[in-house]
Amino acid sequence: MDISGGVVSSLAVTSGSEVSVSGGAIPGDLRIEKEGNAVITGGTIYNLYVMDGGAATVQGGTIERNVRTQDGGELNLTGGIFEYFVTAESGSTIDISGGSFGSNLHAAAGSIVSIKGSDFLLDGVPVSGLVPGEPFEITYADSDSIISGVLADGTPFEFEYDLNCRGRCERGIDVGATLFLVQIPEPQSFVLAITALCLVTRRHRY
Secondary structure, three states, X not given: OEEOOOEOOOEEEOOOOXXXXXXXXXXXXXXXEOOOXXXXXXXXXXXXXXXXXXXXXXXXXXXXXXXXXXXXXXXXXXXXXXXOOEEEOOOOEEEEEEEEOOOOEEEOOOOEEEEEEEEEEEOOEEOOOOOOOOEEEOOOOOOOOEEEEEEOOOOEEEEEEOOOOOOOOOOEEOOOOEEEEEEOOOHHHHHHHHHHHHHHHHHHHO
């Protein structure tokens, strides 16, 4: 199913079905569940829920209210505008490499959040031990610590830890949540790697 214009009051995508949203408006809920799949590149959606094994990728568009994953839902955020809260409930996964949502992220206990970008800081100090392209788990943050940096699409971000939250908060990284940082390769390193590969290939030819 493709939605490129008009108004769809609400929509449930389930049982292996797929939906593509590139325009128009969904003033109610877009629910992705039970192995349903959605790709969102434009348009306006009020609430987005990904649950029960559903999966969604948001590349653009605007989510006006809640974005929530739970019960095995998988959400990939590469772009878009998130005007309210983005929440990962227990048993769900969110991968973030782009998009604009300020500090409105909540990772509940039992959730997994992966952030792809660069210039990662923890309380203003560069995060050490990062290897480009490899997930690095943050295990030493304190309550009220700030994790910040630049997402892969160039958007700055800043998220707060709240280790005293214990499931009662609407924002912050909760105790028991798992946070991975993935450092993207520096452009210069990428060019050098390609150059080295070309030299090796040329040598083998001769």
